[in-house]
Amino acid sequence: MDLKGSIPDLWKAIYNTGDLHHCFNCSTCISGCPASFGDPPLLVRNLARKVILGLEEELLNDDTPWACVSCSKCEEMCPMDVKPFEMILSIRQWQSANDETRVPPSIVEIYKRGYTQAVGVNTELRDSLGLPELMTITKNPEQLQMFREMLMKTPVVSANDYMFGG
């Protein structure tokens, strides 16, 4: 492994918790991980190593954290309480903050209409099932506006405001 250009303090920017340093490479997090069957595989242990060693380039270019299914099995099984799933989220956050192409399009959907899906527009189907009309935020411009203004004060949304239609 090439450790030239490694940044010893990088872990503080990515996953600032002492628990990370308790990782002893046991691979328990990998053995229960669905996404470890991917190609390339999500190897949580290796990501923990890269964060500890401060391999910035490698981490910025690593797509595997996004393959996580969020099952949290690693979180349950890790004997050292590294909280690997939270680490995965933290790596994604750090990538999103440093590379706008990483910003998930779903946050634009949620910003625009409150949901990842078109909730509450399937009225005919809902009627036929005997379901009530849903009081969605999409139908309540005042609430939606407040929700958007709230999000506009948060780091990744405000840094990329052009994505949100101003």
Added chain:
Amino acid sequence: MELCLFLGCNTPAIRPDVERAIRASMPVLGIDLVDADNYVCCPAFGAFPSTDTDSWLATSGWNLSIAEQKGCDIVVQCGSCYSSLRMGREHIMHHPDKKDRVNELLEPTGRRVEGTSKVRHVSEVLYKEIGPETIAGQIKKSLKGMNGVVQYPCHTLFPSEVVGFEDSARAPKGMRQLVEALGANVNSYSRELQCCGGAGGFMKSTPEQAIEFAKSKFDAILAETQTDFIAVSCITCLMHMENVQNTLNKRVGEERYKIPVFDYNQLLALCLGFEAKQVASITNVSRDSVLSRIA
């Protein structure tokens, strides 16, 4: 008991028959549901929890505040929504600085989060609050003579410290006992606790491998059980376990994978006498083999 129903996105948009099943069955068992007006996406783990803590927890706080205003706990069916809301609440409750920040962000919207409302999964309410005995005593029809397998939503098991309600996340019993309460015989199999693999980015980023992963589960079900159906309690498990069977059939060139999948509340509503066309009508894998035997 009154609970605030958090529907998430997929259930009301894509599988509203599951929503109908929940709205139909819970009141019969003494749970009154109130709607979470103006709720937003939980937020999904792939959205704000993957960008920054502020937007993540502000969105959780937005949703939690709705139930707090109504003075009741939240009930959720979607596994991801459940886990996201639980984790969000956990961060807010255990980190005063985060709670302050969330309330600062919420303030202009007229909302506040205190943590008074808990987040509960519908299977936990059924298992712990209502109980299998009560369910068995209330049903008008049953699944007698049928075999089932259960899919535990991993989001209700792990991390047990934050989301759990089972005595042991390694040996959960809730789903099994709930399905048994409807009269079915529940079969065990080796990959029972294996995740369906349908959530998050696994299917999106490496679909080939995700499908193979699901195949290993279905092959174990076919080889080791006599099951007539799969009972789940998560919208993602439901949709993925149906879709993947169709994909697998195309691959193997025969109709090998055709096990009907039901959300638990659908089976419950059917046994309570509600009509299949209302509570279990939307599916990609025919349910007729089961529906015709519920009596």
